[in-house]
Amino acid sequence: MRRRLFLQVYFTILAVLVTAMVVAGAVWRVAEGSRTEHMVDVATEFLGSALPPPDASAAEQQRALDVLHARLHVDLALYAADGEVIATAGRPMPYLPLHGTGHGIAAMPGRPAWLLQLPDGRWFAARLPTGPWRPGAWLAMFIAALGIAVALGAYPAARNLTRRLERLKAGVEQLGQGDLAARVKVEGKDEIAALAESFNRAATRIEELVTARKMLLANASHELRTPLARITMALELAGGRIDPEQRAHLRTDVGELDQLIGEILLASRLDTMKAPERSEVVDLLALAAEEAARDGIEVSGRSAPLRGDAALLRRMIRNLIDNARRHGGDRAPEITVTRTGAGQAQLDVRDHGTGVPEAERERIFEPFYRIAGSAESGRGSGLGLTLVRQIAANHGGSADCMPVVEGTLFRVMLPGNINGDQRSPALA
Numbered sequence: 001m002r003r004r005l006f007l008q009v010y011f012t013i014l015a016v017l018v019t020a021m022v023v024a025g026a027v028w029r030v031a032e033g034s035r036t037e038h039m040v041d042v043a044t045e046f047l048g049s050a051l052p053p054p055d056a057s058a059a060e061q062q063r064a065l066d067v068l069h070a071r072l073h074v075d076l077a078l079y080a081a082d083g084e085v086i087a088t089a090g091r092p093m094p095y096l097p098l099h100g101t102g103h104g105i106a107a108m109p110g111r112p113a114w115l116l117q118l119p120d121g122r123w124f125a126a127r128l129p130t131g132p133w134r135p136g137a138w139l140a141m142f143i144a145a146l147g148i149a150v151a152l153g154a155y156p157a158a159r160n161l162t163r164r165l166e167r168l169k170a171g172v173e174q175l176g177q178g179d180l181a182a183r184v185k186v187e188g189k190d191e192i193a194a195l196a197e198s199f200n201r202a203a204t205r206i207e208e209l210v211t212a213r214k215m216l217l218a219n220a221s222h223e224l225r226t227p228l229a230r231i232t233m234a235l236e237l238a239g240g241r242i243d244p245e246q247r248a249h250l251r252t253d254v255g256e257l258d259q260l261i262g263e264i265l266l267a268s269r270l271d272t273m274k275a276p277e278r279s280e281v282v283d284l285l286a287l288a289a290e291e292a293a294r295d296g297i298e299v300s301g302r303s304a305p306l307r308g309d310a311a312l313l314r315r316m317i318r319n320l321i322d323n324a325r326r327h328g329g330d331r332a333p334e335i336t337v338t339r340t341g342a343g344q345a346q347l348d349v350r351d352h353g354t355g356v357p358e359a360e361r362e363r364i365f366e367p368f369y370r371i372a373g374s375a376e377s378g379r380g381s382g383l384g385l386t387l388v389r390q391i392a393a394n395h396g397g398s399a400d401c402m403p404v405v406e407g408t409l410f411r412v413m414l415p416g417n418i419n420g421d422q423r424s425p426a427l428a
Helices: 005-050 058-072 137-176 191-241 244-271 284-293 310-327 384-394
Strands: 076-079 085-089 103-106 113-117 123-127 280-283 299-301 305-308 334-339 344-351 398-402 408-415
Touching: 005 058, 005 137, 058 076, 058 085, 137 191, 191 244, 244 384, 280 284, 280 310, 284 299, 284 310, 284 334, 284 344, 305 310, 305 408, 310 344, 310 384, 310 408, 384 398, 384 408
Parallel strands: 299 334
Antiparallel strands: 076 085, 076 123, 103 113, 113 123, 280 305, 334 344, 344 408, 398 408
16 A cells, blocks of 8 residues: 555654654663762762761651751651661651662652662651652653644644645646646745646646647648649549549549548547537437448447437447448448446447457557558558547547457447436347
């Protein structure tokens, strides 16, 4: 599964934050350890001077502890080296297991106690006023709260950054699908905004180049009609001065050239159309039957009403039939019109020729592309299947070359306008 960019940015920020917190905690721990040792030394010297010596009376040691309690406002206790209680001030403390040397925190019910061993072997205990937390707990809570705040603040920042990239990606895909008017909104003044501006400039230039090419092709094709008309007129005026067979060949050549010009003009016009210029309710089965009847071909299926341009749909069906007759050998093509469960109209035209290699099933819809060996027949302009796909797309549908065991199957899917479930018999 592809990882979203904003999640990668967000988790990177969190990883950097966690690393910084760990390093800061380690540094604080080292620094706090050295500071704690210094504080212990200071406290030891202070208590050594504030408390009476070990051989002083219990009453004297009690008075000294009461004085410290009055100043510090914490529970205090003084123990002998063997753990015997010498004096207490404040609330009494439970028995504390005293062992080893140095200092530390003694866990006990309620609040913990801080233990310090004096140079003379006695133990001094002070119940800490910080509740059940250890000294570093508040710092840990502060770091955790800071981490949560940064995590919550980094998410919208990362999402806003990548959302602009997603909009830029959508614009690129829109341009790649053929929408030359696709542009993206320029937001901010950073590198992403500069990338959006570059995309818009490139898209504008592409649109200008494609438009200029279409205009040149359309204008050139239009201008060719005039010399063709003059050639046709000259053939008619020549009369018997030209060999009849040669004149027939010339007329055929002129007709093919005129057809090619017409197809180029139609292809250029379809490139600029988002939808049919004329739309009416037509029956795809009836159109297919009328076009097939010109060649004595049967059509089977059922009624498939839809909205569209009847002239363009006829042209699409005619191109498919002509293509099937050119490449299908002696057997007539099979034409079927059906309706899918989703309400689409489906047109299938199948021939029984050599078929189309899998690697070329998409390329045959490109303008002027011909499969190796097909150009030798001298028939066809190379735009027939291009127009089929253009007309289907213009009606919101699709045209594809489907895999079959024998021959070639072209399938056109068009949005249907279903009115009932009328079935039609096979038509001749």
